[in-house]
Amino acid sequence: MATHYLEFEKPIAELDAKIAELSLLAPTSGSFETEIAALRKKADAMRTKAYANLDPWMRTQVARHPQRPHFIDYVDGLFTDFVELHGDRQFGDDQAILGGLARFRGQPVVIMGHEKGHDTQTRIIHNFGMARPEGYRKAVRLMDMAEQFGLPVLTFVDTAGAYPGLGAEERGQAEAIARSTERGLTLCVPSIATVTGEGGSGGAIAIAAASRVLMLEHSIYSVISPEGAAGILWRDGSRAKDAANAMKITAPDLIELKIVDRVIPEPLGGAHADREKAIQNVGQVLEEELKAMSGLSAEQLKKQRADRFYAIGRLG
Incomplete structure (x- = not known):
């Protein structure tokens, strides 16, 4: 590639x-x-x-880099015995959110994440990572299963936002996002969300309402895209850079605001420069975070999760 x-x-x-x-010249023209x-x-x-x-707009570009590792890359690099589960049992199988059962370093887990695709064909199949309602209802189904069998939930967030199409709205997009967010907040098992690239709007938080929220060093996490914010604030989408600089969407900002709990370092040049190293960095942190939550009761997990979200925006 x-x-x-x-x-x-x-x-x-x-x-x-x-x-x-x-x-290329070295073998035929002497040593260089x-x-x-x-x-x-x-x-x-x-x-x-x-x-x-990097300024916030540059980080936005890095977060959207087409060669960053996507969900299927993390599955291949970190998990074994992955069994994908399809469908929401109501309408269909959304391919923007994938998920199922797997083992993480020997431990059974439920995993799910946005998949953007790597080329034109796969991007169309996965709808560029923008899920429809059935994607979020599939996420709820997976979280229900995780709680039933006492399995930790690991999610990977990378989306510009939920799909805004007419069909998605007709099938209850807002309700599906709200239900998925609610289910994440009420889980009785450990849950870890990792923002691996672009964490956009409710489409991201629907699978990021977790006990611990992690973020790759050059990823972004925001209530709206810089382009969308520029369109609202200035009626000018070309001012996306100005919006990005003002919105506090980067990892250092979000750690300070207590919106994320930990930043995962990326290799020199970003996750796309050394995909294998980036994936292993994520795996190491996931292992540490899971160990830290092992042994906690359902009530302790729910209280811990509630405390972290109530702390957002708290002064002092």
Whole structure:
């Protein structure tokens, strides 16, 4: 897969192209090891500097990067014995939210998450990660099953928002989101939500009302997209950058506001630069968080969850 470079990464792209060119020439034209090593060192320094100075709009671009790991990548990298469960038992099977039973490092769990797809065909199949009501009703079904069998719930959030189409509204989109959010808040088992890319609006919180809410370093989590906020505030969607800078949607902001509990570091250059490392970072933190909640009673879990959400916005 060809590397997709963001606008602020264009100078790094030029160096990477030069490194690739010299690497191809090396076998036939003698050794370029010294030159390649120097260029790689320079590229890493540029990447380090760029990612140390990301503004909220740049982080938004990174969070939306098409090559970031998606739900199916986390399933492949962290879980075994995955059995996908389909359908909401009312209307159909939404492919924007996938989920089922699996084992996480030997422990049985219920997992679910938004899936955006990686190419045109899969993006259409998964509706770009924008779930319809049946997706959220499937999520409720999975949470009910988790509680019935005493299994922890692990969710992976990556969506621009719930699908706003006419059919979705006719089938009760708002009610489905509310029911899913309510079910997450009332679970009697441990639950961990991880924002892996874009956490947009009610479509995200519907599967993020968890005991612990984690967030990858360069992901975003917001009540509305920067484009949507710009359209409302200034009637000008092109001012999305201004909106992003004002909305406090990045991990450092959200930790300070107590909206998320922990930030998971990403590899240099973002999760898309080293997908395997990013996935393993998530796995390590999930293991730690599950261990911290092991042994808690249902009442303790519900109180802990209520306390974390009541703390949002509290002064002092």
